[in-house]
Amino acid sequence: MAAAAERPPPEAAKPLLGLLNGIAQATYHGKAEITEELLRDQLYPETASQEFGALLGKMTGIVKSIASADMDLNQLEAFLTAQTKKPGGITTDQAAVIAKFWKNQRVKIRESLINQSKWENSLKNMSWRVDLKSQSRHIDQINNPVAIVELELGKNGQESEFLSLEFDEIKLNQMMKKLSEIDNNITSLTQAN
Structure with a gap:
């Protein structure tokens, strides 16, 4: 056939x-x-x-x-x-x-x-960069690196929404720790099956 x-x-x-x-x-x-x-x-x-x-x-x-x-x-x-x-x-x-x-x-x-x-919006695109702060209310935050994460959310055929997130070093480390925990949980669940 x-x-x-x-x-x-x-x-x-x-x-x-x-x-x-x-x-x-x-x-x-x-x-x-x-x-x-x-x-x-x-x-x-x-x-x-x-x-x-x-x-x-x-x-x-x-x-x-x-x-x-x-x-x-x-x-x-x-x-x-x-x-x-x-x-x-x-x-x-x-x-x-x-x-x-x-x-x-x-x-x-x-x-x-x-x-x-799909019921909800999905992640269509993600970009990130690391910048140095040049202005801040607090002088000790100037010249500190920040991670800028930009997310494009939406459904096909509809206009996208953009979300911009800014992380200092502490917040970025916390997020990375949570992502690592999620990865470990997924790995343990998939290996159990």
Whole structure:
């Protein structure tokens, strides 16, 4: 089956590839304008509505199964082989088209699922530098090094928020100690499993 997935789809496979892409656009990329009627009219105009509904349901289920498991190519091949052998499953030609679709769309669908699962802002970028204070209310703080940490927070598609933090040597050491404790806890938890 791997060799079949590499060759370009025959003319009969183009509507199925279009259907899979339409399912991905509607389900994972928020394109509400892609409806069952639009897909049927554009890709399968000669197919009865009930027959198309069954095909759409089957392909939607397969795409959702593949995407939710984030299947690699070996898992995909095993899954599609099982689908071709079960009664009412898919044909080997359909399996080849699905494999081609997943190979091209996996990264985009995965990113979309990750973005949909985020509730809060995430760290998009971080930069830091060390400066010397040249002005201060207290004379003893002049010429002391400070660490400046700048964080860019936000969600994809939205304007970012910027947060700037300033640490003197004592605060930086405290933060490094806490980060070390967190690292040790994560290490001990992962080694226990």
